[in-house]
Amino acid sequence: MRAPTSTYRLQITAELDLFKAADLLPYLHDLGADWVYLSPILEAEPGSTHGYDVIRHDRVDPARGGKEGLAALSAEARRLGMGVLVDIVPNHVGVATPSEDPWWWDVLKHGRDSAHAAAFDIDWDASHQKLQIPVVGDDDEAAIEVDLGAEEIRYHDNYFPLAPGTTTLEEQHYELVNWREADDGLNYRRFFAVNTLAAVRVEEPGVFEDTHVEIRRWFDEGLVDGLRVDHPDGLRDPGGYLRDLAELTGDAYVLVEKILEPGEQLLTSWATTGTTGYDALAHIDRVLTDPAGQAPLDALEARLRGGPVDWAEMIHDTKRAVADGILNSEVRRIVRDLRRHLPVVPAFRAEDAVAELLACFPVYRSYLPEGRAHLEEAFAEARRRRPDLTLTFGRIEPWMFDADLAASKRFQQTSGMVMAKGVEDCAFYRYSRLTSLNEVGGDPSVFALSVPDFHRELAERQRDWPLAMTTLSTHDTKRGEDVRARITALAELPAAWEAALESLLSLAPLPDPGFASLLWQAVLGAWPASRERLHGYAEKAMREAGDRTTWTEPDASYEDAVHAAVDAAFDSAAVRGVLDGLLEQVVAPGWSNALAAKLLALTMPGVPDVYQGSELWEQSLVDPDNRRPVDFEGRATLLASGSWSAPRPVLDDGASAKLHLTAIALRLRRDRPELFTSYDAVPAAGPAQDHVVAFDRGGALTVATRLPVGLTARGGWDDTALELPPGRWTDALGSWSGSGTAPLADVLADLPVALLVKES
Numbered sequence: 001m002r003a004p005t006s007t008y009r010l011q012i013t014a015e016l017d018l019f020k021a022a023d024l025l026p027y028l029h030d031l032g033a034d035w036v037y038l039s040p041i042l043e044a045e046p047g048s049t050h051g052y053d054v055i056r057h058d059r060v061d062p063a064r065g066g067k068e069g070l071a072a073l074s075a076e077a078r079r080l081g082m083g084v085l086v087d088i089v090p091n092h093v094g095v096a097t098p099s100e101d102p103w104w105w106d107v108l109k110h111g112r113d114s115a116h117a118a119a120f121d122i123d124w125d126a127s128h129q130k131l132q133i134p135v136v137g138d139d140d141e142a143a144i145e146v147d148l149g150a151e152e153i154r155y156h157d158n159y160f161p162l163a164p165g166t167t168t169l170e171e172q173h174y175e176l177v178n179w180r181e182a183d184d185g186l187n188y189r190r191f192f193a194v195n196t197l198a199a200v201r202v203e204e205p206g207v208f209e210d211t212h213v214e215i216r217r218w219f220d221e222g223l224v225d226g227l228r229v230d231h232p233d234g235l236r237d238p239g240g241y242l243r244d245l246a247e248l249t250g251d252a253y254v255l256v257e258k259i260l261e262p263g264e265q266l267l268t269s270w271a272t273t274g275t276t277g278y279d280a281l282a283h284i285d286r287v288l289t290d291p292a293g294q295a296p297l298d299a300l301e302a303r304l305r306g307g308p309v310d311w312a313e314m315i316h317d318t319k320r321a322v323a324d325g326i327l328n329s330e331v332r333r334i335v336r337d338l339r340r341h342l343p344v345v346p347a348f349r350a351e352d353a354v355a356e357l358l359a360c361f362p363v364y365r366s367y368l369p370e371g372r373a374h375l376e377e378a379f380a381e382a383r384r385r386r387p388d389l390t391l392t393f394g395r396i397e398p399w400m401f402d403a404d405l406a407a408s409k410r411f412q413q414t415s416g417m418v419m420a421k422g423v424e425d426c427a428f429y430r431y432s433r434l435t436s437l438n439e440v441g442g443d444p445s446v447f448a449l450s451v452p453d454f455h456r457e458l459a460e461r462q463r464d465w466p467l468a469m470t471t472l473s474t475h476d477t478k479r480g481e482d483v484r485a486r487i488t489a490l491a492e493l494p495a496a497w498e499a500a501l502e503s504l505l506s507l508a509p510l511p512d513p514g515f516a517s518l519l520w521q522a523v524l525g526a527w528p529a530s531r532e533r534l535h536g537y538a539e540k541a542m543r544e545a546g547d548r549t550t551w552t553e554p555d556a557s558y559e560d561a562v563h564a565a566v567d568a569a570f571d572s573a574a575v576r577g578v579l580d581g582l583l584e585q586v587v588a589p590g591w592s593n594a595l596a597a598k599l600l601a602l603t604m605p606g607v608p609d610v611y612q613g614s615e616l617w618e619q620s621l622v623d624p625d626n627r628r629p630v631d632f633e634g635r636a637t638l639l640a641s642g643s644w645s646a647p648r649p650v651l652d653d654g655a656s657a658k659l660h661l662t663a664i665a666l667r668l669r670r671d672r673p674e675l676f677t678s679y680d681a682v683p684a685a686g687p688a689q690d691h692v693v694a695f696d697r698g699g700a701l702t703v704a705t706r707l708p709v710g711l712t713a714r715g716g717w718d719d720t721a722l723e724l725p726p727g728r729w730t731d732a733l734g735s736w737s738g739s740g741t742a743p744l745a746d747v748l749a750d751l752p753v754a755l756l757v758k759e760s
Contacts, residue, residue: 018069032666053094111173274468278441293491486590686720
């Protein structure tokens with residue numbers, strides 16, 4: 001199997017299509033990237049900016065460059081000796097524009113008799129053999145029109161087919177229903193709660209073949225070298241799917257977007273080289289977080305929220321709200337499957353019990369018979385919380401452990417949806433203790449990671465998953481890597497942060513001071529950001545939190561107050577004064593944390609990915625902000641100049657040091673892979689030994705500063721030193737060279753990081 005030494009992620013769009021991406025490859029090669037990593041490129045919904053709403057599986061999206069664009073990119077990659085990794089979406093398809101998806105259109109037209117009906121996960125029996133389409137606004141049924149001439153049914157700008165030989169709405173194989181029906185009346189499986197993303201059944205051999213016909217061509221013709229699998233947890237049988245994919249690709253390099261909870265291990269039975277790196281991101285962020293900040297920040301959060309915040313209780317409640325709300329249609333379908341075997345159990349009790357099990361499930365999902373312990377834990381916790389359902393739990397329990405039962409399989413597909421919507425898309429916006437920890441793949445209640453524990457985690461990665469991806473930023477991260485790096489500095493400055501927040505709350509009052517903390521941390525981390533970007537973030541954050549305002553029922557007065565606070569950051573001299581005072585304290589340590597995180601991510605065990613543009617400061621917020629266009633020309637010019645300087649403690653630092661670090665590390669990994677074949681911790685000794693993390697990969701030795709505020713406060717490194725492995729070592733990033741005992745004051749004289757290379 002060919003595997004990359006690193007990847008560089010590009011978001012392929014109509015504006016940055018495959019032809020333009022091909023033109024960027026010489027720059028990526030000069031940067032040191034080994035493979036280019038593409039967002040989904042199969043044909044997607046018209047105007048899609050992300051590509052995860054595929055509408056056709058038989059061709060590359062013409063809007064993204066089409067077949068010719070992929071051929072051009074692949075040819076250029078081959079010329080440069082680079083590989084190509086592509087993101088694929090097996091779980092669902094886009095149905096927002098029914099006429100654009102030929103399979104969905106055919107199912108709407110012919111119903112259960114459609115040649116493509118088996119491709120979709122539809123419960124026809126639940127709604128009188130009619131597919132429920134939740135698009136109608138409140139009291140707006142009169143807007144539905146039947147156009148016999150066009151053989152279509154229209155609802156505003158939505159178009160649907162007429163079944164052959166029919167003339168009325170009532171004769172169709174679908175029913176246009178109120179949009180609110182999606183919560184509990186939908187009869188097709190979706191991606192999470194997105195009505196316009198309909199799930200497909202790739203567990204069926206024919207459906208797998210039809211949805212992978214173009215992907216097969218890529219490998220048959222040698223155009224692509226590896227794949228990233230989006231959301232495998234939505235599939236009925238992820239392990240079986242990965243086996244099928246391995247056969248199709250000839251055992252190519254395949255990564256899975258699998259979110260692991262703390263302590264959870266990726267299944268070794270899967271045909272994959274590892275995850276896409278959220279777990280690595282969580283470890284890096286936490287080893288750079290000062291554990292001494294936990295107690296004062298806990299106290300601040302409790303004061304802002306009116307009492308101590310119990311993370312486990314919070315996410316139980318948000319997950320339960322999801323199971324009872326936007327995903328209740330999935331709960332009801334699980335129960336319909338269950339009651340085929342247990343008709344004596346009342347539906348309402350079974351629904352209550354299943355929803356509670358989903359709320360108590362400790363990880364994203366199980367893969368029975370693997371992961372049985374997680375289901376056992378969920379039953380135990382559900383019984384503790386709901387003794388009134390003990391009898392119901394007892395009746396359904398044997399069936400839920402049956403790996404071959406439809407209800408059990410559907411429960412496993414659903415638990416990950418409930419976790420995602422209840423935690424990362426809700427609770428992450430309600431918990432503001434230190435928001436750099438509120439990241440996909442991380443548990444915000446885990447505040448910090450000690451250096452010894454960090455080394456243990458990385459040694460396990462080297463042993464078990466040496467080809468898994470490592471990353472700091474993705475299209476899914478809630479905050480870009482350098483936003484988090486700056487926010488992380490607040491753990492070392494809890495008193496300064498509390499004082500600044502108090503001033504901000506006084507100058508720009510908000511109804512929810514806890515949310516205000518989350519908002520001002522985002523402003524601080526992304527500054528200087530445009531007014532438009534921060535308003536966009538504020539709207540998404542408060543509506544995702546969902547406790548004061550929502551997407552479907554916005555509270556205008558609350559939202560006006562939040563937007564007024566954002567405006568105050570630009571219009572109020574007093575507010576700007578508070579922000580500027582805090583920025584003076586966090587900018588320099590933020591840059592230090594950013595360089596430390598980048599070097600750790602690029603040199604730790606695994607295959608490092610650089611998200612587009614993040615070779616310079618990456619201060620994006622949640623999507624769509626993190627998919628903004630990147631100035632590649634400016635980056636290429638700066639790289640070609642070869643000039644760099646240490647970060648200055650100012651907001652407009654040009655990030656040349658980060659570009660320098662990224663290029664040196666990527667080139668070293670690509671050109672001298674023998675230096676990255678093992679893992680050993682390198683301990684420090686001296687009064688500042690807690691301020692460094694260092695490891696040797698087998699000839700490339702990483703040194704990174706941690707807790708820079710405390711390091712400065714104590715007066716620097718003094719005589720703290722590393723005891724280097726035998727040999728002479730030279731810093732590839734700076735000017736130091738030596739052997740034996742390496743004083744950190746000298747090793748880190750140029751930058752807060754060093755990459756020492758053993759001389760041959």
